[in-house]
Structure formats: C-alpha cells, structure tokens
Amino acid sequence: MSVLDVLVWPAKVLETKAVPVTHFDDALKAFVTNMFDTMLDSGGIGLAANQVGDLRRVVVIEIPWAESKYADQEEKREPWHNKRWVLINPEITKKAGKIRWQEGCLSFPEVYDFVDRAAEVWVKAFDEHGKLLEFHANDLFAVCIQHEIDHLDGIVFFQRMSRLKADIIKKKMLRRGLVNE
Numbered sequence: 001m002s003v004l005d006v007l008v009w010p011a012k013v014l015e016t017k018a019v020p021v022t023h024f025d026d027a028l029k030a031f032v033t034n035m036f037d038t039m040l041d042s043g044g045i046g047l048a049a050n051q052v053g054d055l056r057r058v059v060v061i062e063i064p065w066a067e068s069k070y071a072d073q074e075e076k077r078e079p080w081h082n083k084r085w086v087l088i089n090p091e092i093t094k095k096a097g098k099i100r101w102q103e104g105c106l107s108f109p110e111v112y113d114f115v116d117r118a119a120e121v122w123v124k125a126f127d128e129h130g131k132l133l134e135f136h137a138n139d140l141f142a143v144c145i146q147h148e149i150d151h152l153d154g155i156v157f158f159q160r161m162s163r164l165k166a167d168i169i170k171k172k173m174l175r176r177g178l179v180n181e
C-alpha cells in the first residue's frame with residue numbers, strides 16, 4: 001500500500017483534462033489500491049486521479065454510512081453506502097432533478113460551499129478489471145460522482161461557486177501558499 005500526495009490548488013494538473021484509460025492491467029489495479037489508501041488516509045469520500053498528479057480518467061469513491069446525517073435511520077441507508085466504487089472512464093448518460101449540497105474537496109482544504117447538481121444520475125463506467133458498470137445514483141453518491149467527473153474534466157470547485165466567493169477564496173489560498181513558501 002502507498003499513500004500518495006494529494007495536490008492542492010493551484011496545481012496545474014487540477015485544471016487539466018484527464019485522458020481515457022485504454023489498458024486494464026496490474027499497474028492500473030495497483031494505482032487504484034493506492035488511490036483508496038490515499039483517500040482513506042485523507043478522510044475523503046471521493047478522489048480523482050488528477051488530485052494525485054495522474055491524468056488518467058480514474059475515480060474512487062467510498063461513502064461511509066456511519067458518517068451519514070441519517071445514520072440513526074436505517075431505512076435511509078442506500079445500497080451504495082460502505083461500498084468501494086472504482087469508476088474508470090465514467091460517463092453520465094442521463095440526469096434528473098436538482099440537489100444543493102455543501103461540498104468540500106481534498107484539493108481545497110478548509111473550503112466548503114453549496115453547489116447545485118443533478119439529484120440523480122445514470123452512470124456508465126468500467127471497474128479496474130475492465131468490467132462495464134451501469135448504475136443509477138442519487139443523493140450524496142450522485143453529488144460525489146459529479147464532483148469527481150468535474151475533476152477529470154479539469155473543472156475545479158471554483159467554477160461551481162459564485163464568482164465573488166471564488167475570488168475571495170482564491171486570494172486566501174494564494175496568500176496562504178505564499179506564506180507557507
């Protein structure tokens with residue numbers, strides 16, 4: 001196992017579009033394992049390869065039921081909770097409804113903002129063995145998939161916020177970067 005470095009904005013790779021995976025080999029499986037290790041180590045629920053400096057269209061997601069705000073209402077538990085999702089070359093084939101969620105991102109430490117997304121998405125992707133997955137996602141799982149596919153397209157969190165808010169946070173992050181150097 002290895003935990004990779006999670007890159008923080010303004011790393012250029014976060015604003016670069018990733019390319020489709022064409023070889024499903026052992027190296028890819030090892031990379032996926034490292035992505036899960038990295039995500040769990042950072043306390044995230046989703047991670048896109050761009051965030052560890054790799055431009056392949058690879059996403060991992062795991063949403064713990066225990067951390068849900070409904071964790072005391074078992075009937076709200078979804079089949080996608082506590083499941084390791086590997087989404088390679090993911091595509092959204094259909095969207096429905098609207099949902100507004102306060103999102104965070106490992107590449108934007110301490111930044112949270114409400115983002116509008118589709119409430120439900122239908123997804124086509126491959127797992128690390130090259131097997132085709134087709135499924136429907138709702139609620140936080142749908143939000144997370146849309147957030148991670150944005151990463152693969154080189155779209156960062158700022159592009160989903162109001163411009164005013166993005167400008168304030170950008171300045172703050174750049175200032176912090178300069179102080180740390």
Ligand SMILES: [Zn+2]
Nearest residue numbers: 104105106107
């Ligand atoms: Zn993110």
